[in-house]
Structure formats: structure tokens, C-alpha cells
Amino acid sequence: MAKRIDVSGLSAYYGTTKAIEDISMTVEPRSVTAFIGPSGCGKSTFLRTLNRMHEVIPGARVEGKVLLDDENLYASAVDPVAVRRTVGMVFQRPNPFPTMSIYDNVAAGLKLAGVKKKSVLDGVVEKSLQGANLWNEVKDRLNKPGSGLSGGQQQRLCIARAIAVEPQVLLMDEPCSALDPISTLAIEDLIGELKSQFTIVIVTHNMQQAARVSDRTAFFNLAGVGQPGKLVELDDTQRIFSNPSVQATEDYISGRFG
Amino acid sequence: MSTATDSVAVAPQLRRGLTTNRLPSWAPAGIAVLSIVIGVAIGLLGSLDSKIQWGLLAGLAFVGLTYGLSAKVEGRRQAKDRLATSVVWLAFVLAVIPLAALVFYTVQQGASVVDARFLNHSMKGVLQTEAGGGVYHALLGTLMQVALATAMAAPIGLLTAVYLVEYGRGRLAKAVTFFVDVMTGIPSIVAGLFILSLWILLFGFQYSGFAGSLALAILMVPVVVRSTEEMLKLVPNELREASYALGVPKWKTILRVVLPTAIGGITTGVMLAVARITGETAPVMMLVFGSDIINENPFEGPQQSLPLYIWQQYQTNNDFGYARAWGAALVLIAFVMALNLVARGIARWRSPKSGH
Numbered sequence: 001m002a003k004r005i006d007v008s009g010l011s012a013y014y015g016t017t018k019a020i021e022d023i024s025m026t027v028e029p030r031s032v033t034a035f036i037g038p039s040g041c042g043k044s045t046f047l048r049t050l051n052r053m054h055e056v057i058p059g060a061r062v063e064g065k066v067l068l069d070d071e072n073l074y075a076s077a078v079d080p081v082a083v084r085r086t087v088g089m090v091f092q093r094p095n096p097f098p099t100m101s102i103y104d105n106v107a108a109g110l111k112l113a114g115v116k117k118k119s120v121l122d123g124v125v126e127k128s129l130q131g132a133n134l135w136n137e138v139k140d141r142l143n144k145p146g147s148g149l150s151g152g153q154q155q156r157l158c159i160a161r162a163i164a165v166e167p168q169v170l171l172m173d174e175p176c177s178a179l180d181p182i183s184t185l186a187i188e189d190l191i192g193e194l195k196s197q198f199t200i201v202i203v204t205h206n207m208q209q210a211a212r213v214s215d216r217t218a219f220f221n222l223a224g225v226g227q228p229g230k231l232v233e234l235d236d237t238q239r240i241f242s243n244p245s246v247q248a249t250e251d252y253i254s255g256r257f258g
Numbered sequence: 259m260s261t262a263t264d265s266v267a268v269a270p271q272l273r274r275g276l277t278t279n280r281l282p283s284w285a286p287a288g289i290a291v292l293s294i295v296i297g298v299a300i301g302l303l304g305s306l307d308s309k310i311q312w313g314l315l316a317g318l319a320f321v322g323l324t325y326g327l328s329a330k331v332e333g334r335r336q337a338k339d340r341l342a343t344s345v346v347w348l349a350f351v352l353a354v355i356p357l358a359a360l361v362f363y364t365v366q367q368g369a370s371v372v373d374a375r376f377l378n379h380s381m382k383g384v385l386q387t388e389a390g391g392g393v394y395h396a397l398l399g400t401l402m403q404v405a406l407a408t409a410m411a412a413p414i415g416l417l418t419a420v421y422l423v424e425y426g427r428g429r430l431a432k433a434v435t436f437f438v439d440v441m442t443g444i445p446s447i448v449a450g451l452f453i454l455s456l457w458i459l460l461f462g463f464q465y466s467g468f469a470g471s472l473a474l475a476i477l478m479v480p481v482v483v484r485s486t487e488e489m490l491k492l493v494p495n496e497l498r499e500a501s502y503a504l505g506v507p508k509w510k511t512i513l514r515v516v517l518p519t520a521i522g523g524i525t526t527g528v529m530l531a532v533a534r535i536t537g538e539t540a541p542v543m544m545l546v547f548g549s550d551i552i553n554e555n556p557f558e559g560p561q562q563s564l565p566l567y568i569w570q571q572y573q574t575n576n577d578f579g580y581a582r583a584w585g586a587a588l589v590l591i592a593f594v595m596a597l598n599l600v601a602r603g604i605a606r607w608r609s610p611k612s613g614h
Contacts, residue, residue: 056502058427085505095496099518099608109504112514158500165504 002029002199003069003086003168005050010064011228012045012054019045021228023064025218027169032191032200034210034237037220038252042229043203046220047171050201051087052080068168085113088167092174094154096146096161103142105157109165124164132160133190152183159190163198170194172202176209188213207253211241219249279331286344289327293320317348361591368588371581377589380562381550386574393586395552396567400593402556403467403546403563404536407474412528414475415482422483423490424512441480449476450541458545465547467556470563473541478531485527489520522605529601533594539565564590 005027012020020042027033035043048054049062052073066073073083096105104111106125115121125142129135134156138149146157155175162170172191176184191200191213204210210217218234233246244250297316306312324344329337379392418438422431453473457463493516501511517524542548547560548570564586571583 051503053499053503056499081502081505081507083505084503089499089503091496091500091503093496095494095500097497097500097515097519099515099521108501108515109506112501112504112506112510161500161504 002197004029005169005199005201006065006067006070007050008065008067010046010049010062010066012042012049012062013060014057015059018228020049020220021230023231025231025234027199027201028216029199030195030197031215032195032202032213033234034214034217035201035203035220036205036207036210036217036252037229037232038222039205040225040229041220041222043220044173045229046231047173047201047203048089050169050171051089052083053089055080085109085165086167087169087171088162088165090155090159090162090170090172090175093178094151094158096149096154096157098145098147100146101143102138102146102149102157105146106160106164108161113165128160128164129157131163131190131194132156133186133193134160150183152179152186155179155183155187156190159187159194163194167198169199169201172200174203174205177205184209207241211237217241219244219246219252221248221252278333278336280336281328281331281340285327286324286340286347289323290320293317293323317351320344321348364584364588364591367581367584368586371585372588376582376585380552382552384550386571386579387576389578389581391582393564393567393582393589395549396562396564396586397589397593398552398554399467399546399549399556399561399563400536400565400590403471403474403542403561404532406468406471406556407478407535408528408532410471411475411478411482411531415479415528415531416486416524418479418483419486419490420512420517422487424508424516438480438483441476442484444477444480445540446473446477446538447540447544449473450544452476453541454544464558465545465560466558467546467553467561467563470542470546470561471556473545474535474538477538477541478535481531481534482528485530486520486524489523489527490516492523493519518608522608525604525608526601529597529604533597536594536597537565537590539569542566543569564593 007026008024010020010023011018023046035047037043045054050066050073054060054062062074064074068083068086072078097108100108103125106128107115107121110121110124126135126139129138134153137153138144138157146154149157155178159170159175176187179187188209191202194200195215202210202213214237216234217237217240219232219240220229221232222229232248233240233244235245239245240249241253244253293316296319297312297314300306300315301309301312321341321344325337325341328340332340375390376392377397378394379390380395381391382395384391418434422434425431426434450473453469453476457469457472458465463469497515497519498511501515502508506514542563543566546563546566548566549560549562553559553561568583568586568590571579571586573579
């Protein structure tokens, strides 16, 4: 189920602006990798290059290679739609489809891919909602609109929707930044459970969160305003937070920066 | 605490209490009644002929009295607030009067004419100078012409809007936007002339309901494009991204996520465009030609339509014709109003649901 990601020499642009420069890293399968760093350093941009969501923005382009178990996502024969089926994504703000019920939201990925069999969909919806720790809260109102749930529930609904299509990798772009501490805890627990099946990459501004949920942590930084973001270092989370090898990382995680 | 003392020092003239004198809550209504009385009184005493003058006096009295009283009792700031509110109310009343008067007058004049017989009879064999006859052929014609025009314009407009919002980049999109803008400004008679010269004079087809609906479609397309465009732009990008991230192709995202989210607004826009072309007279006059008998085939031979019927009955210059014109006007207004209600119903029914 889970795949390894190998990135080499990756730069991403918005029009003529270089957002991230020459990033190389390896993301291990069945682990949680956290990206931390100041705002505007390109964490989210880099995350979006991992499932070719970056190019959805007009004028955006990517140079370099992203290997998913030896397959280059940016090879010319690769279909971005197929990439996104393999590498799922959860966004910063919960974004359930407003016209769909809870059930249809979770089933959306499969339904829109042409799966029609009710028994298959029922099974996937239940499994995904259970996987997202939401089943017990919504099992009696699967036909109610997804937008009627609380923020934390909506975000777990979006996670259920993302894992319903059984991706190999799950990208999470600050999934807890719009949530209260209790919902955040629920999602962090969930991440801990999901890593047995998926390769998870999470962007977060919350360093305690990175320390709590991730196995490895990558620190991104930028040299100055208008400069592209760069990967400073990637190491075991424990080492990053106790004894990082780069001074900038230590400054950032201990609050001495600027 | 220090800031509070500072501000006292800086602005000692400011009043410090939290309570002020207030006008009672019935004051605006009371002032409105008083102003109407004043308007009527001055009108009667000054023997002003025009009721419009009475109304204007009442309006002025309303605004003036509100401001004066409020300034006296509540102070200047409150008085300005009340002044703005009273002007808004006045503008509202001014806007509603013609609307209400139009509906009232049409119902008054038309209600006695409209009955089952009027609705299911044509003008076949009825002399212009005698009573009787009906509107059936015109209603049928209008329904067919509008339906045909919508069948042509709605898909074209919808797809154009989808192109502009979801795909359009660069020169082509700019050109399309420009031409849609130009089309919005086409006078209906010009659209009629265009189809007349192209369809009837150049291609040699007959006058028909379809020829009219071609011109109506030209008028309808830009309205549909504009409203649909606005509705599609309102769909948050996050929903598109959520769909892409599930591995859903773009076309399917548009079809299954974007359009359903916007469908309420799109339907309302199309219905309003339909309502707009239903009342068009000029192209119909040139292309549909008008007829006194029922023509159930919109593709062949002259048809009738409601606006044209109204105009023709008005032209007869006698009381029976006028009565039929009012009756047809009432039918037309009711038809358009029904369309609007249906549009609102659909918008409410299909709009994204929230809550439980």
C-alpha cells in the first residue's frame, strides 16, 4: 500500500517567481514526515508538487524529479489524474462537497471514478469513516449534508474521503490549523493509526504537533523575502528537536529567529 | 485606565454617559402618518391638482420632520442616522409605487377580461371591432418561441461560461468576453433585423416562430453567459482542488462538483433571461409576423406571441381591442411571475444545504 517518495533537484515556479529551489529528500514508506518552517518558505508548494496539484494553479511549473517507487511523477507519459489517485491530499480548511451528503462525500472519489455497486460503496464508506474515527458520530445521519458537521468532524470527513480511494501516500497541508485542541488531538491520533497503511507527509506550523506525530521532520527556510525556499535539513524528529545539525533549525525550533 | 483619562483630556467636549434620550419605537411610523396628513392638507388647502405634488410634499415632510425631531431629542449623530434611514425608506417607497401601480392597474383592467374562454380561444373569425376572441394562439406561440430560444441559448450560454471560468486563458477568452459584452448591448430590433436579413431574406425561409426564437436566442445568450459566469466564479476553488486531489479528471470535476454547487444560481439566471425575452416585441414583430389563428407548428408559417398580440390589439383603437390587450398583458405578467417563482423555488431546492 505505502510507497517511498524520492525527490531530487526539485524547483517549483509561479510564473517567473521561483518558490522553492533544488530540493532533494526521501520520504520513507509507512512513516509520518513533518514539514516545518516559517510562512512562505515553500512547504505547501513542495507538498503540492508531490501529487502534481501545483500545476493546477495557472502559470505554475515544476523542474526536477519526484520518484514514487522508481516511477517519475513528472515523466511525460504520466497522467496527473492517475498520480492524484495514488497520492491523496487533505487541505488546510475542511472542504466537503456542499451538495453531497456525508455518504456521498466519502464515496465521491469512487463514484466519480465510475464505481456504481452499492455494496462496494457501502463497505468503503463504512471502512473509511471508521478509519477516520468518524463512523460512530455520523452512522445515523449518513444522508445529511456534510456541511452540517462541526469543523473537526468535517476535517475527519475529508480524511475519510481521501483514504476512501485507497491512495499509497497521504499529503496533509496543515490539517489542524482551523481546529480546536480536542479535534486536533483526534486527528493526530488518527494520523498515528493511518501510518501503518499509508506514507504520510504533513505540513504544520505547530512544532509540538510535528514532534508528537512525526517520525522524521524536514525544516524549510528561505534566505530572505523574495528568495526561494530551501530544504535546510531532514532528520529523525527526535534529533531535529533535540540536537539538530544546522544552527538555523535550532534557532527556529527554539524561537530565536529573525 | 490611563487611556480613558487621556481621551477625556483630549476631547473634553464628548458626552460621557451611556444613556441618551431616544424617540419611541413608534416614532418613524407616527412621523410617516403625520407627513402624509401634512401632504394631503397642504395639497387640499393650496388646491394643488397633481397627487404627485402631494406625495412629494409628504416625502419632504417625512425626511424633514424625522431629522428635526431626532436632532431636538436625540442629538445630531442620531439625527443623521435617522436622516439616512428615512431617505432609504423614501427611495424604497418611490421604487415600489410604480411596480405596485403597474400590477394593480393591469389586474384591474385585465381581470374582467381573463377567463377560461379568453385563455383557450384564438382570434379566428373575430372582428377587431367586436367583443370575444382570446389569447390562446398568442400564449401558445410565446411558449413555443421562448422554449425554442431557451433550448438554443441556455446550452450555448452555459458552455461558454464554463469555458470562460474553467478553461479560458489568454486571447481567445478575452475576445469571447468582449463579444459577450457587445452582445449584451445589442438592441432587440437589431437582433431581429439580423435574423430577418440572414434567415428570411438571404436563406429564403418563411416567417415563423422559429425565426423569432433565433433572434430571442441571440438576446438571451449574453445574459445566460454573464449570470452563469458569476455563479461559477462563486464556487470556491477549494472544492475543485478537493476533487482533483481525489484523482477526479477536470471535466468530471466541473460536471459533478462545480455545476451542482452552482446549479441554483445558474437556474435562476436562465429563468430571469427567459423572463426577459418573453416580453420582447420587436424581433417577434419582424420575424414571427403575427396571426389570428392557432399555428401549432413553430417552424412553418406566421405565429402569434403575447407582446405582439398586445400591440396589435392596442392598434385596433377600440374598447374591445383595449380590453383584450389588457387581458393579454395580465397573462404575460402572470407568466413571467410564475417563471420567477419557479426559478426561486429551484434555487432554494438545489442550493447547497447547510445545517441538519
